[in-house]
Amino acid sequence: MFEQLKEKPADKILALAQAYREDPRADKIDLGVGVYKTPEGVTPIMRAVKAAERQLWEVETTKAYTALTGDPAFLDAMVGLVLGEALARDQVSAIATPGGTGAVRQAFDLIRMVNPGARVFVSDPTWPNHLSILAHMGIEVVMYRYFDAETVGVDFSGMMADLDGLRAGDVVLLHGCCHNPTGANLNMTEWQAVVDLLNAKGALPMIDIAYQGFGDGLEADAAAVRYVAVNCPETLIAASCSKNFGIYRERTGILMAVAQDRALQRVAQGNLAYLNRQNYSFPPDHGARLVSMVLTDDALRADWQAELEEVRLGMLRLREQLAGELRRLSGSDRFGFIAQHRGMFSRLGATPEQVERLRAEHGIYMIGDSRINIAGLNETTVPVLARAMIDVGI
Structure with a gap:
């Protein structure tokens, strides 16, 4: 063979x-x-993460599996970090994943499972692994213009013209902040126009946010994600803890599925758990445990945010x-x-x-x-x- x-x-x-x-x-x-x-x-290793590791070493009593979807405390803490109070918790389904890459892969799996004919619109350029994973999975990719080499900024008119070709059920992959590889971001007026177009076309936004806190600050970097999640019927969000917590090798990420219709949340949660079971069963826990400890302890969180701001x-x-x-x-x-x-x-x-x-x-x-x-x-x-x-x- x-x-x-x-x-x-x-x-x-x-x-x-x-x-x-x-x-x-x-x-x-x-x-x-x-x-x-x-x-x-x-x-x-960030100061707060190191302190959390010391605490965990003292109090951890087992290496048994966590929940199939990941530690609930981690999921709650990360939903709060990314979405704040923009939505009620029962509007958000979530699973822990092996890094942000795992979240992206699980999102693509969910899309293919729900709508095998969906096309994924991807910015030109984008993180190369987006395209690699989509090609490996056999999902059709449509590139939309994003970066203008002349102005060295966003080619927004080109982007909107290309997104005008969306069909109902298509997916648009967007970078939540700190666009990789260009560093050029949409402003809020442009985000609003994108949301209006997606809603008019019946397309699903999928947001990859890997650098929250690296751009204009934790809250500012999440503003566009929250706007999309509140104003679209459904949204997929893949988030990474690698950069803003500095835990690259711990492979810690989360996939969120947001639905305005609360009745869909339970079904979506069940399907996300199903995907975890098919791909790797229980997600890794060490990094997720550290993140939840940092985010739920006032002193650790304050120190983490201070160091992240220094970065x-x-x-x-x-x-x-x-x-x-x-x-x-x-x-x-x-x-x-x-x-x-x-x-x-x-x-x-x-x-x-x-x-x-x-x-x-x-x-x-x-x-x-x-x-x-x-x-x-x-x-x-x-x-x-x-x-x-x-x-x-x-």
């Missing part, structure tokens, strides 16, 4: 990380993999420093968008040839579409990147 297997293309981001590790240059800079790093290049503001300072350094070197404001974008990522607008020159001549690694991880920089490496960008003609 195995002789029928075919080689699969290497994941470009992981391949880039491998090339970086093999580069002997001491002054190399990694702006590729989307993991938060301190100025020292370390992905830290957010640190990335904003790096954005402003890079935009300012490029303004100084280029004599123009054409890089001002870097300070305006939000989250870990921005797309610089470089050609693949320029990206390759940055790697070969300057030891600066980034994705081929010129997406950079802002958190891969520090105050010392920002001027290095700026000079290299000018040198290769960006």
Whole structure:
């Protein structure tokens, strides 16, 4: 049987990380993999998470399975974090998942189960794994315009024109905040127009929110998600705890299904539990337990929010420093968008040839579409990147 297997293309981001590790240059800079790093290049364990782990070590008495859908305290805490008081809890079905990726996969499974003919509209560009999973599952993808390379912002008119082709039962995949890979976000007026169009077409919004707290703050970053969930008949939300809690390897995520019709919540909850059983039975608990402990303890939550705000503001300072350094070197404001974008990522607008020159001549690694991880920089490496960008003609 195995002789029928075919080689699969290497994941470009992981391949880039491998090339970086093999580069002997001491002054190399990694702006590729989307993991938060301190100025020292370390992905830290957050203070509140470490404190929760100490507490858990003392009080945990069993490693038995939790509920099929995950620990109820985790589900309640995460629904509260993402949706606040925008909806009643009995309007939201939820399951714990192995990371945000697991939540995305379960959402696609639910969509395929309910409507095998549904098309999923995906922003151009998007997180590459969205497209990889959809292709693997055989779900039809329709790209909609999102990023305007000329303005280095959202091509909203193009986006709306493409979404006008929606049919009833189609799904639109949206980034809740801190768009990956561009860093360019919709404003609230644009979100409202998208919701009106989805409702008019009878399409389902699916929101992937992986960076809540990394953009404009925890509440501001959730505003669009809450607006959609309140104003659409049904909404799917995939959320990740990897970034804002720094627990990447614990694989902690949640999938929420929101229904305005409360009568549908019980059926939706049962189907989500069914999907968990088919794919991995009981979800992992360690990271979820830490998240629920942090979110339900006043002192831990306050410390977590303070550290998360330090992370957010640190990335904003790096954005402003890079935009300012490029303004100084280029004599123009054409890089001002870097300070305006939000989250870990921005797309610089470089050609693949320029990206390759940055790697070969300057030891600066980034994705081929010129997406950079802002958190891969520090105050010392920002001027290095700026000079290299000018040198290769960006």
